[in-house]
Amino acid sequence: MNETASNAASTTASANASTAVRLTAVRRLHGDVAALDGVDLEVASGTLVAVMGPSGSGKSTLLQCAAGLDRPTSGTVEVGGTPLTGLSERRLTLLRRERVGFVFQAFNLIPSLSAAQNVALPLRLAGRRPSRTEIRDALGRVGLADRARHRPGELSGGQQQRVALARALVTRPAVLFGDEPTGALDTGTGRQVLGLLRGLVDGEGQTTVMVTHDPVAAAYADRVVFLVDGRVAGELWSPDAGGVAERMALLEGGGAGAVGALGAEAGGFVRAGARGGRGCADGRGGL
Numbered sequence: 001m002n003e004t005a006s007n008a009a010s011t012t013a014s015a016n017a018s019t020a021v022r023l024t025a026v027r028r029l030h031g032d033v034a035a036l037d038g039v040d041l042e043v044a045s046g047t048l049v050a051v052m053g054p055s056g057s058g059k060s061t062l063l064q065c066a067a068g069l070d071r072p073t074s075g076t077v078e079v080g081g082t083p084l085t086g087l088s089e090r091r092l093t094l095l096r097r098e099r100v101g102f103v104f105q106a107f108n109l110i111p112s113l114s115a116a117q118n119v120a121l122p123l124r125l126a127g128r129r130p131s132r133t134e135i136r137d138a139l140g141r142v143g144l145a146d147r148a149r150h151r152p153g154e155l156s157g158g159q160q161q162r163v164a165l166a167r168a169l170v171t172r173p174a175v176l177f178g179d180e181p182t183g184a185l186d187t188g189t190g191r192q193v194l195g196l197l198r199g200l201v202d203g204e205g206q207t208t209v210m211v212t213h214d215p216v217a218a219a220y221a222d223r224v225v226f227l228v229d230g231r232v233a234g235e236l237w238s239p240d241a242g243g244v245a246e247r248m249a250l251l252e253g254g255g256a257g258a259v260g261a262l263g264a265e266a267g268g269f270v271r272a273g274a275r276g277g278r279g280c281a282d283g284r285g286g287l
């Protein structure tokens, strides 16, 4: 392990008990639609949290507010201990650049740039001239050190998403956010990317929050948070794919009634270990 990595690991270890992201009473209105309607959520450092819920339940809005890409109408968001509320656009941009990584379903790489140039972009935008080692390390973390010169069009979907991940991680962000990061990938490739995300959490303590529709993907997480109509409607700890699928069926079938049903379970979260670890139906494979 090089010095930077070992420093990062020790920083991570000391930060393990802390909160990486905190949303308090967050509302986000679009006209009279409440995309988020009073969300309280704490994400512990060094954990992988999945956000699930029916289409339109506010998952993307939650991620964007938490990442400083969107501003709540009311309520507060903190990332790595810094409150985002009241930050000027300039300060918010800096915070996003330095403390937050974001990957999207549609990789969003620049087609004319090589993998290495794509990964270097956030550092260049911050006015830094990235070193070759830095970029090679970032690509190495996602297993693509040998693809640095390839353009996105010369890479598979899974490889493109891994380049996007390297780009999101090159600034060593406090939190990595992914909005359906495996949504455009076939099952096998998606599992590889999920294995990689899980490995970054376990090996480097990379706090990660991802939206997914897929119960098997959610089973890679330490915790699943369910949203319905812009509100947190329950959660599962150490989830397995079957348990997540059951919850989703209940939420999608039941609408507001299901929120009531889950609310009646208040405090009845399934705690770590109660479901036999993080296992999932297909056996969470590595890379």
Ligand SMILES: Nc1ncnc2c1ncn2[C@@H]1O[C@H](COP(=O)(O)OP(=O)(O)OP(=O)(O)O)[C@@H](O)[C@H]1O
Binding pocket: 030, 033, 034, 035, 053, 054, 055, 056, 057, 058, 059, 060, 061, 062
């Ligand atoms: N810019 C906007 N203008 C108006 N309404 C919006 C806007 N963005 C989101 N909404 C509304 O807010 C609600 C939540 O949207 P959001 O995109 O967060 O849902 P989602 O859970 O990510 O859905 P999906 O699973 O389909 O991606 C939806 O009703 C949506 O129509």
Ligand SMILES: [Mg+2]
Binding pocket: 059, 060, 061
């Ligand atoms: Mg969405």
